Amino acid sequence: MTTMKAARKRAQAKVEYNAFMAACPSRQLLDRISDKWVVLILCALGGDNSSRQPATHADAPKAMRYSEISRLLAGVSQKMLTQTLRSLERDGLLTRTATPTVPVTVSYELTDLGLSLHHMTRGLRNWAQTHMDEVLTSRENYDSRTT
Numbered sequence: 816m817t818t819m820k821a822a823r824k825r826a827q828a829k830v831e832y833n834a835f836m837a838a839c840p841s842r843q844l845l846d847r848i849s850d851k852w853v854v855l856i857l858c859a860l861g862g863d864n865s866s867r868q869p870a871t872h873a874d875a876p877k878a879m880r881y882s883e884i885s886r887l888l889a890g891v892s893q894k895m896l897t898q899t900l901r902s903l904e905r906d907g908l909l910t911r912t913a914t915p916t917v918p919v920t921v922s923y924e925l926t927d928l929g930l931s932l933h934h935m936t937r938g939l940r941n942w943a944q945t946h947m948d949e950v951l952t953s954r955e956n957y958d959s960r961t962t
Contacts, residue, residue: 847906852891852899854936859887860909860925861933863940876933878912878924908932 834841847853862875879887885896900923903909908929914920925933 844906847902848932848936850899852888852895853903854940855888855891856884856896856899856903857908857925857929857933857936858940859884860923861930861937863937876925876930878922880920880922884923903929 831839832841833839834845860876860879862877881896881900884900885891885893888896891899900909900911904911904923907926909923909925912922912924914922
């Protein structure tokens with residue numbers, strides 16, 4: 816059996832990625848990036864910190880401290896935020912930088928890969944905020960028909 820070089824293996828695997836197949840590793844990635852906390856963290860680090868306004872060109876990606884992210888994401892537990900940040904770092908979507916101060920300052924910043932995903936999640940977040948009234952109306956209509 817011939818040994819393939821790493822680049823050729825990656826190229827072959829890329830051709831074989833098909834999220835509709837049960838064994839495809841991209842399913843794990845889709846599962847991760849479809850999580851609400853992932854979307855909100857990517858939006859926060861991408862500079863989309865306003866609650867109702869669409870992102871503008873002035874909104875630039877920035878490094879944020881753990882406590883800033885925690886305050887911005889209402890309702891996220893410390894455990895969930897820590898786990899999500901670690902998984903995003905593991906996937907190469909953000910970097911964690913610890914500065915040796917007293918106490919240690921830890922900040923998170925999107926990588927180029929994370930920034931490319933951020934552009935998509937920003938659109939998803941904006942869509943959800945823009946169309947929430949329509950969704951709520953549809954839910955009320957549906958519920959009134961089915962009860």
